Amino acid sequence: xxxxxxxxxxxxxxxxxxxxxxxxxxxxxxxxSVQIRKLEDQLGVILFERASKQAAPTAACLQxxxxxxxxxxxxxxxxxxxxxxxxxxxxxxxxxxxPTLAPYLLPLIFAPLRAALxxxxxxxxxxxxxxxxxxxxxxxxxxxxxxxxxxxxxLTSRALFDEPFLAALPPDHPLAARATVxxxxxxxxxxxLSDGHCLRDQAIEACGQTAALGGxxxxxxxxxxxxxxxxxxxxxxxxxxxxxxxxxxxxxxxxLQGRPGRTLRIAWRTHxxxxxxxxxxxxxxxxxxxxxxxxxxxxxx
Amino acid sequence: xxxxxxxxxxxxxxxxxxxxxxxxxxxxxxxxSVQIRKLEDQLGVILFERASKQAAPTAACLQxxxxxxxxxxxxxxxxxxxxxxxxxxxxxxxxxxxPTLAPYLLPLIFAPLRAALxxxxxxxxxxxxxxxxxxxxxxxxxxxxxxxxxxxxxLTSRALFDEPFLAALPPDHPLAARATVxxxxxxxxxxxLSDGHCLRDQAIEACGQTAALGGxxxxxxxxxxxxxxxxxxxxxxxxxxxxxxxxxxxxxxxxLQGRPGRTLRIAWRTHxxxxxxxxxxxxxxxxxxxxxxxxxxxxxx
DNA sequence: CTCCAATCATAGGCGGGGCCTATCAGATCG
DNA sequence: CGATCTGATAGGCCCCGCCTATGATTGGAG
Numbered sequence: 001x002x003x004x005x006x007x008x009x010x011x012x013x014x015x016x017x018x019x020x021x022x023x024x025x026x027x028x029x030x031x032x033s034v035q036i037r038k039l040e041d042q043l044g045v046i047l048f049e050r051a052s053k054q055a056a057p058t059a060a061c062l063q064x065x066x067x068x069x070x071x072x073x074x075x076x077x078x079x080x081x082x083x084x085x086x087x088x089x090x091x092x093x094x095x096x097x098x099p100t101l102a103p104y105l106l107p108l109i110f111a112p113l114r115a116a117l118x119x120x121x122x123x124x125x126x127x128x129x130x131x132x133x134x135x136x137x138x139x140x141x142x143x144x145x146x147x148x149x150x151x152x153x154x155l156t157s158r159a160l161f162d163e164p165f166l167a168a169l170p171p172d173h174p175l176a177a178r179a180t181v182x183x184x185x186x187x188x189x190x191x192x193l194s195d196g197h198c199l200r201d202q203a204i205e206a207c208g209q210t211a212a213l214g215g216x217x218x219x220x221x222x223x224x225x226x227x228x229x230x231x232x233x234x235x236x237x238x239x240x241x242x243x244x245x246x247x248x249x250x251x252x253x254x255x256l257q258g259r260p261g262r263t264l265r266i267a268w269r270t271h272x273x274x275x276x277x278x279x280x281x282x283x284x285x286x287x288x289x290x291x292x293x294x295x296x297x298x299x300x301x
Numbered sequence: 302x303x304x305x306x307x308x309x310x311x312x313x314x315x316x317x318x319x320x321x322x323x324x325x326x327x328x329x330x331x332x333x334s335v336q337i338r339k340l341e342d343q344l345g346v347i348l349f350e351r352a353s354k355q356a357a358p359t360a361a362c363l364q365x366x367x368x369x370x371x372x373x374x375x376x377x378x379x380x381x382x383x384x385x386x387x388x389x390x391x392x393x394x395x396x397x398x399x400p401t402l403a404p405y406l407l408p409l410i411f412a413p414l415r416a417a418l419x420x421x422x423x424x425x426x427x428x429x430x431x432x433x434x435x436x437x438x439x440x441x442x443x444x445x446x447x448x449x450x451x452x453x454x455x456l457t458s459r460a461l462f463d464e465p466f467l468a469a470l471p472p473d474h475p476l477a478a479r480a481t482v483x484x485x486x487x488x489x490x491x492x493x494l495s496d497g498h499c500l501r502d503q504a505i506e507a508c509g510q511t512a513a514l515g516g517x518x519x520x521x522x523x524x525x526x527x528x529x530x531x532x533x534x535x536x537x538x539x540x541x542x543x544x545x546x547x548x549x550x551x552x553x554x555x556x557l558q559g560r561p562g563r564t565l566r567i568a569w570r571t572h573x574x575x576x577x578x579x580x581x582x583x584x585x586x587x588x589x590x591x592x593x594x595x596x597x598x599x600x601x602x
Numbered sequence: 603c604t605c606c607a608a609t610c611a612t613a614g615g616c617g618g619g620g621c622c623t624a625t626c627a628g629a630t631c632g
Numbered sequence: 633c634g635a636t637c638t639g640a641t642a643g644g645c646c647c648c649g650c651c652t653a654t655g656a657t658t659g660g661a662g
Contacts, residue, residue: 001376002303044383045386058574058575067378074368075302075369077368078307078368081368082361085361085365086344269352270352
């Protein structure tokens with residue numbers, strides 16, 4: 001049985017006339033006669049009472065027609081949905097973002113994203129790198145903004161921009177008097193984020209292993225970390241995009257001599273079919289950040 | 302687009318694997334790959350994200366799948382309904398019956414009908430001949446039991462049995478002393494049914510035109526008519542199957558010399574597709590009435 | 603009563619599309 | 633690096649739906 005047959009059935013039932021139903025269906029009358037007859041044979045039910053001037057649906061036909069109408073309506077709903085889903089740049093887009101980036105980047109890219117991709121409905125999801133990668137692999141995310149490379153052939157990533165690290169100091173810290181700070185100097189009393197944050201590992205790698213590491217204090221977020229530094233518990237290293245927030249928290253910022261930093265990337269499943277949307281989002285972010293990268297390259301904060 | 306395609310879509314979405322979905326669908330894997338690909342082209346939507354070990358439905362696919370499931374479910378419901386509608390001897394059967402026959406025939410044929418056609422659900426509809434013919438022609442009835450021939454090529458009928466007429470008299474009526482009554486004698490003070498009853502016309506035709514005809518009294522049903530006769534307002538002519546009811550009403554019955562009567566027929570639209578059901582009902586009625594016809598032929602009441 | 607118009611059914615032929623097997627191409631893993 | 637599993641591609645076959653032409657009935661007009 002075929003959807004076409006059901007449409008023919010509905011047409012004949014509506015017109016009660018093979019010829020007119022054929023015209024309405026865009027086929028010849030014999031086609032309709034044959035197909036209806038075949039449908040009757042397949043169902044084992046006489047569908048129409050053929051008289052000289054009309055073809056009236058039988059009682060059995062009337063019972064079946066409701067189901068036929070349902071099937072046809074469902075497929076047309078499917079086609080309509082497909083129509084609206086056709087644009088890969090439209091619809092929900094679940095974008096993971098690491099916590100040390102989300103609150104500082106998102107405000108900057110919302111407007112450009114909306115301008116460049118008006119039909120896209122981005123749904124940000126903030127979580128640590130490993131969680132994002134898990135959700136990406138299990139199809140719970142469409143892409144993710146990370147500060148690390150991805151491993152494995154099932155994921156692919158593209159670099160979007162470089163973000164320098166800055167030394168963050170209490171205003172009364174001895175190093176605050178310096179124009180620039182050496183990474184090794186920071187490591188004396190550096191505080192880092194709690195486990196799982198990629199920024200923790202990157203800070204340690206940039207400044208060298210240290211005994212301090214915040215001691216018993218575990219900062220689970222960048223704002224907490226900055227408040228701890230402002231309270232005089234030590235120093236830290238913050239990503240450039242958080243500079244504004246750090247200054248608002250009363251911290252003194254200084255460039256690092258080795259100009260360490262991290263590369264922000266967008267990652268997606270290699271076979272993800274909406275790659276055009278991924279690239280478009282990447283383009284918007286990279287474009288929006290290019291001015292920041294230029295300013296950072298000249299040493300400005 | 303095709304129902305088959307939707308089934309394939311559901312199969313792949315369920316198994317997340319082309320090969321297993323193909324096996325479950327009873328086709329080869331290339332067939333499935335090609336058809337899914339064609340469906341994607343038609344819809345303009347990528348339905349599956351093909352990776353090396355799995356084919357995951359895309360978000361768009363998940364939205365479309367509900368509609369696909371609906372369409373497939375509707376067609377399967379249609380097939381199931383057709384299965385149960387397949388037997389023309391099963392299901393509703395709207396049978397019209399004239400009022401001068403219904404209350405006396407129906408009790409006799411209910412049990413035999415149920416025995417011979419257990420799946421049939423007869424729905425009796427009692428009305429006068431013209432109304433029955435109208436409903437028959439407008440497909441509101443499937444067949445009708447009438448006492449007249451039908452006209453026009455759109456209707457067909459078959460004689461089922463002959464029903465003799467009997468003279469019905471008040472017990473103290475002069476004619477009650479006779480063994481048989483001549484029709485002309487009845488016409489002196491005959492009462493007949495109101496307009497629209499075929500029995501009215503048949504009584505008048507059998508006994509000849511008369512001035513009485515019940516005068517201002519209009520009996521709209523046979524029980525009323527019998528009560529009027531029992532009350533001494535006149536005589537009448539009743540169909541044989543009503544003999545029992547007439548005797549219960551206190552009437553005296555006498556055979557008529559010319560042995561007038563009417564032929565009960567079953568009528569249906571010439572093109573009505575459940576003719577087998579019509580004939581089967583006719584057979585049951587004719588069989589049940591054959592004993593009555595034999596007794597009537599010997600003059601017994 | 604015959605002819606004509608209308609209706610649905612039937613016949614024959616054409617073409618598209620779905621199905622198959624065989625094979626290719628890429629990924630994964632020992 | 634080959635073995636294996638995955639989905640994609642190619643070529644050929646055949647069914648089936650479509651068409652036009654025609655037949656069979658019916659009902660109405662002249």
